[in-house]
Amino acid sequence: MTADTLFNKILFDQAAFGGNVSGLAGQTVGGLIYAALRKAAVTLGPGRTPSPAQTQDAIDELRRLTGSLNCDRLFIYAEDMYTFPLEAGKKIYTWGQVPGASDVADFDAPRPQLITRANFLDLTTNQSAPLRYQMAILTPQVWASIVDQNLPDTIPEGLYNDRAYPISNIYFYGQPEASNAVEIWAWHQIPTYTSESEVVILPLQYEDALVLNLAVRLAPQFQRVVDPDLRQQARESLMRLESINAPQPIAVLPALGCGCGYNIFSDQETN
Numbered sequence: 001m002t003a004d005t006l007f008n009k010i011l012f013d014q015a016a017f018g019g020n021v022s023g024l025a026g027q028t029v030g031g032l033i034y035a036a037l038r039k040a041a042v043t044l045g046p047g048r049t050p051s052p053a054q055t056q057d058a059i060d061e062l063r064r065l066t067g068s069l070n071c072d073r074l075f076i077y078a079e080d081m082y083t084f085p086l087e088a089g090k091k092i093y094t095w096g097q098v099p100g101a102s103d104v105a106d107f108d109a110p111r112p113q114l115i116t117r118a119n120f121l122d123l124t125t126n127q128s129a130p131l132r133y134q135m136a137i138l139t140p141q142v143w144a145s146i147v148d149q150n151l152p153d154t155i156p157e158g159l160y161n162d163r164a165y166p167i168s169n170i171y172f173y174g175q176p177e178a179s180n181a182v183e184i185w186a187w188h189q190i191p192t193y194t195s196e197s198e199v200v201i202l203p204l205q206y207e208d209a210l211v212l213n214l215a216v217r218l219a220p221q222f223q224r225v226v227d228p229d230l231r232q233q234a235r236e237s238l239m240r241l242e243s244i245n246a247p248q249p250i251a252v253l254p255a256l257g258c259g260c261g262y263n264i265f266s267d268q269e270t271n
Contacts, residue, residue, distance in 0.1 A: 133156075
């Protein structure tokens with residue numbers, strides 16, 4: 001089951017929550033490019049259409065820009081939750097999608113840029129209400145330091161993502177004795193684009209950041225000097241994204257005399 005059926009269907013199910021299912025008020029890649037070239041002083045008159053070569057240069061630069069944004073947590077606006085089946089005793093699973101490839105990965109979903117958390121789902125008792133066991137996300141150093149990585153017939157304690165491209169390999173530390181499932185959260189990727197007719201499906205606040213920063217990138221490519229005000233606006237647009245996308249950690253105080261902790265945000269004790 002993929003994330004589209006579980007969460008983040010253009011943030012939420014638009015039919016239930018409202019909003020524009022076509023993206024940024026119907027904005028297309030061509031619309032972003034037109035605005036960026038105007039701000040970069042490449043096309044000087046209103047309504048002037050860029051040439052095919054200019055458009056292609058801008059699409060290529062937009063693809064590099066969105067790819068760069070996908071490397072920083074502060075520009076990731078959501079996390080996708082995936083649920084995948086696990087086979088009894090299986091240790092390694094593939095994850096990713098390659099257009100046109102004949103082989104399908106075990107986890108048939110976009111390759112995860114970064115996995116943030118995971119739960120093992122015990123379905124043996126009640127499939128409609130599985131028991132959840134939190135799993136550790138292992139670093140390469142931790143995974144390599146494990147003496148015996150094969151633990152059959154047990155509840156998996158962690159997983160390691162080798163982040164191979166275009167197909168990742170997911171290693172489970174502990175392999176279940178029966179067919180169960182895993183629940184994994186991963187960064188939701190900002191789309192990349194290849195055509196000016198594509199509709200941009202992103203939260204509204206991304207339009208300003210993409211246009212302004214694309215303009216800053218395109219100006220020198222067309223031998224234009226970047227206006228200082230444009231550069232500052234581009235910086236500020238990214239800062240606004242960072243402010244809304246920044247994770248909100250929960251501060252938990254050390255154990256109190258009762259043997260529990262205290263969450264200062266929820267005003268509750270923690271076990």
